[in-house]
Amino acid sequence: MAVAGLLAAGRRGHPWTGWSFSAGWGSQEKLNVTLVEPELVVEVGVDVARDASGRWRHPARWHRARPDLSPADVPA
DSSP states (O other): OOGGOOOOOOOTHHHHHHHHESSTTTOOOOOOOHHHHHHOOOEOOOOSOOOTTBBBBBOOEEEETTTTOGEEEEEE
């Protein structure tokens, strides 16, 4: 499934406007990003291991998009 068709461009005042993102932990390489609205629910798999600040120690793995769900359907 092509995810791009399920995404909506970020609107004016997006909370991450002006942020920069790196390619990985400790990397100086900056990524070019396109901000989108947080409206698409996706399934991911994660390892339960976390570091001292609560971040996952390993990358999340993509499973599938769930356009049949809205963010309100997912527990916080």
